[in-house]
Amino acid sequence: MFDIDIRLLRLFNSIYERGTISEAAHELNIRQPAASSGLKKLRQHFDDQLFVRVGHKMQPTNTARDMLPLVVEAIEKMRIVNEFSKGFDSLNASRTFRISMTDSHYLSVVPTLISYFDKHAPSIKLDIVPIDNDTALLMSKGEVDLVIGFVPQLQERFYQQRFFDEHYVVIANSENTHILNNDLSLELYQSAEHIGILPRGTGHYLIEYEIQKLNIERNIVLRLPSHLGLGTIVQRTNLIATVPEQMGRLLQEYVGVSLYPLPFELPSWSIKQYWHEYAHHNADNQWLRQTCFNLLQS
Structure with missing residues (x-):
């Protein structure tokens, strides 16, 4: 042997x-x-x-x-x-971090990180990949450094740290003729035509489950696998969509959609960063986690 x-x-x-x-x-x-x-x-x-x-x-x-x-x-x-080192010199380090996140966080998280790296870690690069069913395995192999989002299935052998709580809102065309006096009632919400979004590998299915528990029926005429292009679709049609508030506010700013509170109560969900136990003591990963926490937590 x-x-x-x-x-x-x-x-x-x-x-x-x-x-x-x-x-x-x-x-x-x-x-x-x-x-x-x-x-x-x-x-x-x-x-x-x-x-x-x-x-x-x-x-x-x-x-x-x-x-x-x-x-x-x-x-x-x-x-x-x-890869062991006593510390991580971000000013002189040259490496690529791979972070998995939902597309709903691309608009808010990535610009914040890039702006910080430009000043404090000029040779650090980011590789952003979607969260999917292989994410946990890739993290266990060191091929994904960090996950940012709402991913409740990452439990055993994973650490997590809360950034903020996410609430959901409704976005609609700013000239939607079905929403009168800027008031979105429950009756109108149920009679409107909806866009359904269910990104793979995330906890978004729990939102769908909570809506079903309330016996709220939606007329979903379009289903999307992600939030990409959602703002443009909403602004050009009379379809409405239920989205995370942070994303809704960004689409309101960039695309001009209107924002409405949900006409019913949903629980909030914590947006967190997740990392595998094997990366817990890695100096590079520690720096990345602390940087993300400092920039994104509220």
Whole structure:
């Protein structure tokens, strides 16, 4: 038996995720014979096939499934060791942070961060990616540094810190002829034509659930997977939409939509930043979290 090195662990993880040796070799930038040789060593070491071919894919054995959490943890800890530093010099550091957030926060969060980085961290770059069903896995692998939004499913092995509480409002065309005297009643809300927005991977479904619990019926004639372009659609039609207040105020400023309070009570939801436990002591991540908290919390 020989000692397993980090390269073999990365190979194991890549085969597990990709399902083929060729795709794993491509991801790791190694030749396929080298990947096959590495898998052979892993099989000998653990006295198990680890992956068996079923159709065109390599399916993990029970042993491989049991190993996966340990392998992911080992890879992440090695990454932390490689990146360890006593502090983070933002003025001289050159790196890219990847942050997942909903599109409803692009308009408010990103300009604030970029303005700060321009003065205090000139060589820091941002890679903004959407929140989706793979976000938790990507964070556990160190491929996403931080999540900003309302993501209640990030619980076990994640830290979180509250920024502010989000309330919901209604936006409508500033010349919407169905809303008289600037008054949006419950009756009018239910009879209006709505845009439904349900971004993937977020807690927005809880808002939909709360509205249903109140037995409030909406005539949804258009469904969108995100808030992108929402303001323009609302301003050019008589459709209305229920959105986070912060986004509503930005669309009011930039697009000219009108803002109305909801004609019923909904609970507020906390907008937070989330990070994986393996990044908790990383100096770079600590600086990013503290910066975001200082700029965004209220």
